[in-house]
């Protein structure tokens with residue numbers, strides 16, 4: 001089974017030989033791939049949508065993995081119990097605020113696992129902030145581009161950061177900035193280009209507050225770009 005570049009990168013981050021819960025599994029490609037490649041002991045694939053979970057069931061049956069990957073219909077982590085002994089929670093391909101809501105409602109389970117692997121589609125800064133507020137430490141953070149779109153994958157474990165994050169590290173990721181990530185550089189250049197166009201158009205309408213907001217953003221993006 002071939003995974004997309006994004007899903008493959010998510011799978012790569014999972015610590016081997018554990019039990020995973022894939023929340024919002026949809027097609028269940030990640031648990032199937034991990035199990036078939038001997039990377040995990042077993043998996044629980046959860047989704048809130050009957051249609052999505054049916055896709056997962058069909059794919060799991062296709063690979064004859066019914067005894068190794070369970071499926072559960074439910075909202076977030078509600079169908080996971082402490083007795084499941086989950087090691088890794090994966091939540092990928094959904095908005096950051098929904099992800100935070102799932103983590104918050106499932107706090108008991110979240111605090112019982114060894115690692116979180118999160119790929120929020122937006123509000124990535126809010127997810128990083130949430131992890132820190134809830135005593136998780138970010139041990140890996142990677143930006144990638146797949147099929148023309150930018151994605152970020154965050155891996156976190158229980159613990160505190162040695163050094164507090166700065167605002168721009170919440171927005172762009174400390175690992176990405178420190179490693180002078182080429183994809184981040186490209187992303188910032190793309191965003192700056194778009195912001196300059198918006199700024200030019202907005203200046204014609206004279207909405208002062210929005211102009212200042214965009215100018216501030218442009219300044220901050222340019223500062224980070226200098227470090228990359």
Ligand SMILES: C[S@@+](CC[C@H](N)C(=O)[O-])C[C@H]1O[C@@H](n2cnc3c(N)ncnc32)[C@H](O)[C@@H]1O
Pocket residue numbers: 007023024025026027046047048049052074075076077091092093094098102
């Ligand atoms: C875009 S798909 C992502 C699928 C897969 N995780 C990936 O990254 O390719 C999002 C999935 O999350 C599910 N979902 C949305 N809200 C959810 C929730 N509160 N609890 C569980 N699943 C949810 C949707 O039904 C959908 O199947």
